[in-house]
Amino acid sequence: MAEEHKHDESVIAPEPAVEVVERESLMDKISEKIHHGGDSSSSSSSSDDEDDKKKKKKKKPSSPSSMQSKVYRLFGREKPVHKVLGGGKPADIFMWKNKKMSGGVLGGATAAWVLFELMEYHLLTLICHVMIVVLAVLFLWSNATMFINKSPPKIPEVHIPEEPILQLASGLRIEINRGFSSLREIASGRELKKFLILN
Template sequence: MADRSEDSLMEKIAQKIHEHNSSSSDSDDEKPKSSDPSIKSKIYRLFGREKPVHQVLGGGKPADLFLWREKKASAAVLVVATAIWVLFELMEYHLLTLVCHCVILSLAFLFVWSNASSFINKSPPHIPQVIVPEDLAVNIALSLRFEINRLLATLREIASGRDLKKFLVVITGLWVVSILGSCCNFLTLFYIVLALLHVVPIVYEKYEDKIDSFGEKAVREFKKQYAVFDAKVLSKIPKGPLKDKKN
């Protein structure tokens, strides 16, 4: 009799333990998972970026070059740009002189080879006929026209005084470019921009989380300072001429 009572007692204890474990597991399943992506807060990205860096750069071959997807091509572009900058800036060579020298050497080589082919028993080189396609020229002209019209429309919108923030950003950007232009010429500035395009995107893509976190703090501080500046200065500037009072 004692053995049967002990067995029944052990069965009751085991049943209670099982019911407790099952109820706790059910309650755990009802809790929302913290790893659910819908619960996570939206991650801050610079300039409101929602696409990957590759798509922001336009995708395709230019983005592959700037992000070093094709290392040989990216290195070749950077080496050629460096060689051009060294040739024209450090060695003070001129573009028109270089073009004329290249054309002179090419014409002289082809002319001599064409006339000496009968003596060396070799056929003269085939000189291909180069013609600029009409479609290509029209497309380039249309694209250039579209970009110029968009630039003029943007400048007109800024000059109309509707967006003070955009006006200040454009004025600051032009002021910075004017300072850079006084320090270096166009070729040096173009080379600096090209070198930065080969460095900044890949560094940002590699450390985008840290850079975005720092950028978020900087944007918050900028908004705070802009609010103070707006309250103390901009809000006191009259928006336009006063309306004539009715007699």
């Protein structure tokens, strides 16, 4: 009886070792799915083959060089953040690789926020004030060139062609007339559907 009991223990003893190997292989699979995006294309037969190979092989501790070669990215990303942001200058500005440019963008955004939110300045007012300042600078510059014997600034002549403006006005006139005729039909009670849509 005691011999049978000892024989049963020797048979039971290898099972925990197999269970530990299965747990380790399961943990390897989970970590591999997390780090490699969990490819669903692999079939169950290939995963069974991998399990058999892992059971046969003894686990070797991974060397530091192999650990450094694997780069694990946050949330399983495959691309670095620089490439996700589009690369180039915009990504450099967002990632603060070009500190002067990033500081300039941040300073400009802060100045715009202060002007428009804190001081309640309006865009149209800003444009008008900028145009007045530019006109004053050009006027003073052209008058000062007479005293310092330098050439005055070259201000280009601007002419608006007649044809595009007439085409735009004609198209606008046609659309306005269509709108008036549609409103007239609705008001006369002919277009119930359009009346309900407008209301």
